[in-house]
Amino acid sequence: MSGLALIASYPKSGNTWLRAFLASHLRGGQPIDLNGDLSRIKNLTGRSLQDKHAGLEHSDLTPDEVALLRPLTSRRIAQLQPGLYKTHDSNLVPLGAREPAIPADAIDRLVYIVRDPRDVAISMAHHFGWTPEDSVNQMADTTFRMGRSSTRLNMNVEQWVSSWSAHVESWLDAADLHLLPLRYEDLLADPLERFTELCRFLDLDDTRHAISRSLEASSFTALAAQEARTGFRERYPASTAPFFRKGGAGGWRGELPPGLAERVASAHNRVMARLAYR
């Protein structure tokens, strides 16, 4: 493989589930250690990876400088350390930059996971320790960045996430990209079929038996039980719930106040219709 094979998504859309599946699948379907094996699918925006390939410390740069640097670093990683990575970057040009953080020429192929934004809103609120209203506002913010260090160092570098709609469309409508779009809800509804598609797309073992084993090792129950036992180092410090909280589809109906659900639906109406989120 040459270049980056990316698992991309807006936050809280199933990215970690896919990483867990792939971590197990790459080990022949063995059980995985959440705090060790997930690093088989590294975060592209991890600070030490970015520092190493940029040849300097991002903590000495302003967010605008990071935005200028990231595409150059992405190309170096694609060349010198190609492979599977996750990312929450959008495919948009950040304010002050000239190209997106991961330019198309650095990408070998890309899996894009999309999830009903109303479920994302609930999940984000628990993850970041926000109110559901904060989540809904953030998801409509076209200048939303993550990875910014405030009073302490963030273990990721800055990512230009933008709004939920802009994020989804930036990847789904990208030209010249070898792309596999996956709906989180479809992954839940028919895991065997959808993960087979995923494995074929990534040139991995696509036999039914192998996929079933890896699915079992990365099932929600297995991951949640392990988090309860050993903790999960990717859980956000201010989080108000376990990282593996529910992992379902349609939970928003009971949890998201109707007024907020309507606000999500009206803010993201076009993209939701396109993905059949009703």
Next chain:
Amino acid sequence: MPMTDGLLCGWRIRSEIALPELLSWQGDDRPPDLTVCLGEVDEHLPGGREISPFIHIDTNGAGLLQVPMVGRFLVRPSGDITVAPHPEASETEIRLFLLGSVLGLVCHQRALLPLHASSVVIEGGAVAFCGHSGMGKSTLALRFARRGHAVVSDDVCVLDSGPPARVRPSFPRLKLWRDAIEDAALSSEGLERNRRGQEKYHFLEPEAGVRDPLPLRAIFLLRRPERGEAEGIERLSAPLDILAALEAETFRPQIGRALGTEKALFQARTLIANSVPVYQLRRPPDAPPERWLDAIAAIVRG
């Protein structure tokens, strides 16, 4: 305005930019080893090759560092450094790169090993803390400084060509995030910001500087415990493990490779591996540093 020359890693440095981090030069009246002038710097380095996105090196060994909002730095092997600041750059921002990336470049040009480490004086020698950003190098150095230990280096810890393995002291400044400053019961008020708008500050202990090279007493590699490993300190014994670790902790290794100084750097690392104890200090990066200070000091005392 005439300014006194400064002392940086044993070099006499004459600079048109004030460098309050440095001790003043008190050595012989040799001509300056390094000079820093303000002037024009072209954005292209003729014959230059991209080493990393912001750094180019030409066939004579000159290096060009360009940081978008800070400026351009042309670093010649002779030790003449020209700085073309960005109109909006503050002096702190210029010094940040001059005493960081540029210092690293100067070391590589002179075939000296720069480690990415903070170091302090313990028992009359330098003790270095290495690790990724965020692992707590500067925070540990700060805690030792508060206990009266002199600060030898922050980002770039420069090894003398040796033998024996010795550190050339840089300057007693630490770069710290606000949380680390407040956790040490200090205040960030009045401190210079690392970059505009950033909650990272420059903490200076000017009275605590060190002039002369110091024997390197020990290196502690700061690591996060993996896969159920216990927290604690463990000495590395296999020379190959030590060499690999030191290679990973070399500051801007791409520049050394481009300048062809790998052999000298390898020898410097071998000297350390053969003569200096190297430990792994495993702790979660956000764990309070206090409980490790006595253990580190005790190990160094032997």
